[in-house]
Amino acid sequence: MGLQKKDNLNNLIECWKKTASDALNIRDEGRMADFWNKRSENYANNIGKDNRKKRTDEILEFLEESGFDPEGSRVLDIGCGPGTLSLPLSKLGAEVTALDISSGMLKRLKDTVKEESLPVDVIETSWWTADIDSLGFRDRFDLVIASMTPAIKDIENFDNEIRSSILGENSANNMNGMTFPFMYLYLSGYMPSVRINHSEWKEETNWREAADQAIEFIGRGRDFDEETKEKIRDYYQNASQDGIYRSKSDVYTGMMVWEVNGK
Secondary structure: OHHHHHHHHHHHHHHHHHHHHHOOOOOOHHHHHHHHHHHHOOOOOOEOHHHHHHHHHHHHHHHHHOOOOOOOOEEEEEOOOOOOOHHHHHHOOOEEEEEEOOHHHHHHHHHHHHHHOOOEEEEEOOOOOOOOOOOOOOOOOOEEEEOOOOHHHHHHHHHHHHHHHOOOOOOOOOOOOOHHHHHHHHHOOOOOEEEEEEEEEEEEEEHHHHHHHHHHHHOOOOOOOHHHHHHHHHHHHHOOEOOEEEEEEEEEEEEEEOOOOOO
């Protein structure tokens, strides 16, 4: 049985790697940082405040139900962005280390931390190549968070539609969400708590900004010629009213919490 479990885990890992390699992702750290730096100034501003607060409250509520008490806890927030979770956790008494590859996102976070005198240690680095021992991270934290940014869901929808209608490409949903991480944890002997939430997001963006974001996101890992870029811009301009591109999405988000020593 032990050998079969090992085979199950190894096969899952290979399947996960294969699926990830088939997806279009930003693999170059410089391009990843550039992408998020360009989006940092207006990131999440086009998403309603109520939606952002609802999502944050759902995460904090789930952590509380799972037995986590932020007061005095040491928290690592990987891919923290402008502080969507780092800020409220620090206000609840946690000592937060916030890590992100984007200097633009971290500038927004630093400004808020300074303005409100919050206990947040801000580090600019890529988690892909971070050395947790050099950073002093190993066995240091009570909670480690890696939260997907909400804007990705919407741009993924743009990705699928534009790749099909403009670029003439077939597009499958390669965002594997929770499936592979959950199965990996389960086969490794963990029993994560899971919650699936549903919400409706409405977003209003200047069509030029929406088009540029789409070009950046869909073009990750490749460079579009000007003709293709113009086709994408035409798509957004024609789909807009009064210069504003409006989108509405049904969004399903999954959350998992597990204890490292909780096998």
